[in-house]
Amino acid sequence: MFDKILIANRGEIACRIIETARSLGVATVAVYSEADARAKHVALADEAVLIGPPQPAESYLKGERLIEVALEAGAQAIHPGYGFLSENPDFVEAVEAAGLTFIGPSASAIRAMGLKDAAKKLMEAAGVPVVPGYHGDNQDPEHLAGAAEAIGYPVLIKAVAGGGGKGMRKVVAPQEFAAALDAARGEARTAFGNDAVLIEKYVEKPRHIEVQIFGDGGEAVHLYERDCSLQRRHQKVIEEAPAPGMTEEMRAAMGEAAVRAARAIGYKGAGTIEFIVDASDGLRADRFWFMEMNTRLQVEHPVTEAVTGIDLVEWQLRVAAGEPLPMTQDEIPLKGHAFEARLYAEDVPKGFLPATGTLSHLIFPDGARIDSGVRAGDTISPFYDPMIAKVITHGPTREIALARMTRALEQSEVAGSVTNLAFLAALTRHQGFAAGDVDTGLIERDLDQLVAGVVPAPRIVAQAALAAAGLLQPGALSGFTLWAPLARSVTLAHEGEEITAVIRARGPEGAVIEIDGAEIGADCEASGWRFEGVKAVPMARAGARITLFSGVAPVFDLIDPLDRAGADAGGGNLIEAPMPGLVKAVFVSTGEAVAEGQRLAILEAMKMEHTLVAARDGVVAEVLAAAGDQVEAGAALVRLEEDEA
Missing domain, CATH: 3.30.700 (Glycoprotein, Type 4 Pilin)
Known part of the structure; x- marks a missing residue:
């Protein structure tokens, strides 16, 4: 086992890794940006080193600096967590070239699964079922439109190098394809520096079920499935294990397919095989298809830990240190049911807009596992993902685990920023979700009901x-x-x-x-x-x-x-930044006539792009920001002429 490791990450996952390392007697080195100087993970680690400014590109994504810090601190290995450099094969190679161990898969395994189109071809060769679609190299718009026609609408346009819902668009009719393709490519280019896309059949009643796998470079096992169907904007909201309605036949088929996928690339460490499932006729062993592989630990790994009793981070450290898999497939238990809810600083009524703020009050109840990287008094900054905590509950049955989740959410106390807490609690009370009747469209279909404010007594x-x-x-x-x-x-x-x-x-x-x-x-x-x-x-x-x-x-x-009088005097003519961020584009100029709903500018904040539109018809009086400007929340970006009506 290692004596000391460096954690190339921040927030709740850095804290999570530190806890397991401490239980194994392994010392930890944390890294932090200027924005994270007082962060929880910095306080928990045995050592902490400043690595740069708040912007990830100047701190957490500086691979050379991270390796330098690890060597200077005497660490023997680097744990990447998830996000940032966790799936960057060049970083893996640099770590190993420096004589350090990368706690994760090989660079070749990451490359093999890094591009969705190549990964699907590899999985087909390994006998893993894949979704019908076009994964070819021809990126001509007419060719892609023809492929969509051949597959049959509705289809899904997906960025080849995508993730987190970025570069993804559903298209239901041919006349919508060109605009959706342009939007998906633009978002993919911004997020990944690669605007190539693939086209897949859109499954009408899809469920997102993934299988946790673990390999030691030779052997591989699965640790059962997680259902991640509760999503908004293709991002997971509540996950659970096992999947409701799962049959033993389908569990065996999915598990075997996932293990074949891992063995096909000689996988080492924790990984997840994500499947799209057609649930229109229940869960059937012939109705699931490979979507992608995440070559890292997943955000939702705690639900797997809850139902198996296995510490996945401990397994990561042990396998990276050269040990074989701690258990065989037959030895891995499956007990009870677990849920994880992702608590975010975000404004749900405003379209789940990420929020900032200082957490003036933060208390969680007993009876739930809380994975969090923040404490009362900490600030949710605009530079990183606005997660406050993951709330995890477990019980002998799904009903009991869900009731515990509802209670945990209702008893959580968060102040200082808007959050999705009430929305999460409403989801746990949703009749369909409670019955296990879930699919990826549930939130979109019932959004009005889920975000409806409860009138306080x-x-x-x-x-x-x-x-x-x-x-x-x-x-x-x-x-x-x-x-x-x-x-x-x-x-x-x-x-x-x-x-x-x-x-x-x-x-x-x-x-x-x-x-x-x-x-x-x-x-x-x-x-x-x-x-x-x-x-x-x-x-x-x-x-x-x-x-x-x-x-x-x-x-x-x-x-x-x-204050109200001052706000009224503005007349609604100012289009302001809803949060601190980077102005990516401005689409209008002074004197230009605009229509209600017209796109005026794009603001990039918290790893997402936000389109700002005109609230009414009018004429642009002044453009107050330009592409490339870093602006604060409330900064005026565009001003319309006074409405004379």
């Missing part, structure tokens, strides 16, 4: 109003009663709606809050505040924002009349 609004007025502190009502029977009014914003609450004292230990004509009684007792006899819920305040942790964590913003 009047007592919750009353508590927010007292908090906004600064009257929840001990003794605050004593001064308040001096000017009774005068009333104090506060206006709150909740999910775009304004709520006005009128507060009247009824002695030094109580108040009445009037909201929409209804009166809610509040009493301060020895045990704390009660509203209509119900104990106050935990809460957190950061500036004008108040978050109450009542299952769905409603957020209220205290409205300052002066």
Whole structure:
């Protein structure tokens, strides 16, 4: 076993690797950018070294610098985690050339599976079923359109070097193909520096089921399957193991196919074979096809660990150190059911827009495994993925594991940034998901239902109003009663709606809050505040924002009349950056007429591109940013002329 390893990553996966390394007596060296100087993984590691500015290209993607740090620190191996350089074969070769061990597969295995078209040809040769499609070298648009016609619509355009849903477009009709191809190529060129695409048949009721494999360069085993069908924008939201409705026949067929794939490339380490499954007639052994192989540890690996009892990072370290696989196929257990929910800083009603912010409050309940790279007081920056935590639950049955997940999400307390917490909880309560009737289109079909705001109970609004007025502190009502029977009014914003609450004292230990004509009684007792006899819920305040942790964590913003007047004066003419980011393109010029919904600019932030559009018809008065500009949240990018209507 190694004495010391360097972790070429950050966030929750770096923390996860550190925990296992520590349990094995292996010392760890963390690396960090200037933005991560106070990060959790830096604090956990035995050593930590600054490697550069916040931008990944100048820090976490600087392979030469990472190798240099590893050598200087006396590390014997480098663990890449996932993302960044984890699937970069040139980095693997550089690590090995420096006399270090790469904790992962060989460069040749990564290259073999790195391009989707070549990987599919290799899998066909290995006897692994693949999706009908065109994976050839001819990238002429007319040829690709002809291939789509031959395959039959609907089809999926996918970037050859893609991942994470980037460079991917569904096309349902021939007349939409050209525009979708241009969009997919542009996104692929930006994300991967390679705009080549392949065309595949779009499966009508698809499920995304993947198999965890592990190899030691000679032998290979599988650790059963995970269902990752709950997705939005082709990115996973909730994963589970095993897959609901899985039969022993299909599990055996998928497992055998996955192991054949691993053996075909002499695979070493942890990997995942991803399959697309046609679930229109249930799960059948002749209805699954190879999509791609991830030659690394997956974000969702904890659900596999939960149902097998196996620490996959420990296996990675042991196999990389030269040990054979710790278990044979027959020895790998499968016990119970597990779920993982990905908690992100993102604004769900605004199209899952990634968010930034300082986590002023962060508490997770007992009874769930929490993999997180942040703590209360940490900042979600615009430079990296906005994940806050992975919430993992396990139980003897799917029903119990899911109930535990719902409870864990409802009891999680996060403030300081908008999150997808309420959305995740709504998913766990979704009738179809609860019944195991899932496919990759579930979220899109039922999105309105899943993102619909839950109207907070009047007592919750009353508590927010007292908090906004600064009257929840001990003794605050004593001064308040001096000017009774005068009333104090506060206006709150909740999910775009304004709520006005009128507060009247009824002695030094109580108040009445009037909201929409209804009166809610509040009493301060020895045990704390009660509203209509119900104990106050935990809460957190950061500036004008108040978050109450009542299952769905409603957020209220205290409205300052002066701020509202200033906002109204803007007239909606400014198109602003929703978050810090890089202006990738500007499509309009001063004096140009634009129509509502017209594309004005593209902002790149948090590894994704965001299109900014005109909110109304108008004329561009001023272009305030150019391609290549780094802008802050709220920066004005385009201004329209005043609407004279």
